[in-house]
Amino acid sequence: METEDNLEHLHQEGLRMLRSPITPLAALVAVAALTLAGCAGDDPAPSPSTSASPTPVASASPGPTSDIEPGILETDPGPDPTFAPHMAAQDLLIWNRGLGPLSVGNLPPEDNPGAAMIAYFPSFCGTTTDPVFDNKGRWAPYGYDDSDVDLAGNPVTPFSIDADDAAVHRIDVWGVGPRTGQGIGLGSTLSELQAAYTRTLVGPVRGLISSAWIVEDGRGSLVFETATYRAGFTDTWMSPGDEEMVVMIRILHPEYPADFTVLDGGVRAGSC
Template sequence: MNSEPPIGDDLQRMLVTMKQNVLERAAPRRRRTRRTGIVLTVIALLAVGTAGGGVALGLIPTAPSPAPEPTASATSAPSRTVTPSSAPVVDDPTPIPTPTLTAPPYAAADWSTWTVSADGVGPATLGSPAGADDAALRAGFTPAAALVDDTGTVIYPYGCPNTDARIWEGTGGARVVELTTGGTVGTVIIELQGQDGAPARQLGPTTGEGVGLGSTLDELRAAYPGLAQTRQGAVGGTLDTTWAIASGDRYIVFQVADGVERVSRVTVSSTSEPVIDYCS
């Protein structure tokens, strides 16, 4: 004996047969009894219990099913796990030495604490108005003696025919020169006076890489592998060579004295070939 409840067409036929039987029995009486309502209710409940409520002659409406929860597809990107390492990962470009752009603190009275950068040397800075650096420079330097005529009239305030040259002199032959153009400092030079060619040892201001007056050509090349020679031969009455490094549109130029292979002058300006005789 099959104990499984009817489904599909069998269920439909059973329901129709039961309904017809009920109606046939109720027809002679011409009235609806309470029993008929009960039977119909039983039929409806049987249909609900058998077919889940959706098949029983449409007696009970079906509520819409909730949308399924979204699930990650096979193509979803996997979550990324960051594992800390002992050192950060950085790019590894070929190092290119460049001049120091920001000078550290210094003492105006001690030029050995000054830094040579693309901005100038110590308190002498490119782009400053003529005279704006005077107060700081006076801490360790004095203006070069003026050149006067027989009547005592000052011909050249800084002892130089080039009126755009502002020369400052310190102890031991130290010299700082500012060359102005249109009232603005466009070139800064440091050198030693009273020396034959160049100092025998490094002294005075240095670049961030540690080279300056008295540095050897080998030290200069080691500090700046991209160093470019910009002048060689008899120029301005000297056989010195000049070597330059660039920083943007500015240059730091090292003049190397002929015969001793040491730096005798450092110039910061907008040209890789600065003038040799700045007083002419």
């Protein structure tokens, strides 16, 4: 009788363990740098809706390490804001779904709410007769050439994208104009970032010279890449003793890994 009781106890304990929820940390174990296409002729990255996995960036340097603490996943972030179809750089809102009306997700670019902000350029990465590689076309910003400035004060196109015929998968912010609803943008300090996202900020994911901080909800991921002064890397816009600041921002499709850094050699959205 005692043996039967013990067996029943073990059976119930096994069921309890199988039903235990997965921790949030388990969702952030994929460390990969995403690239849709390189100048060497790589094919565009598959849409996240397919079964294929994004191609990680090859690098001679070791991948980033993570000090991630579990954040809070906002499963009900509320209604989406509304935007004009094509907005000035300084008016673009950085949010988990996208940049202003331009959204990451599963809509083809021509059906995207921000379709007026982008266009397909068949010769973006070379002339149409260039024999080196066939994958020359890119979806890219339209009407935004040099409409903003970067952290060093140089004219810059405020964003770049990775997209294919299926969707816009990634948006990188390069200009100081776009901001989040909490006022965070390029040049914001790490302490300002942490104060703005006290409950939802996850990180850091540490690269060689920068760190990634992630805010995610069901619509997508915001990745804030921060760095301190470093000669040869950040010295064009930072001085010794400056506080760690946001130097890059990425908006990613919710199914894409977010825990990677770019400043130490990763591929940027829209690269050839």
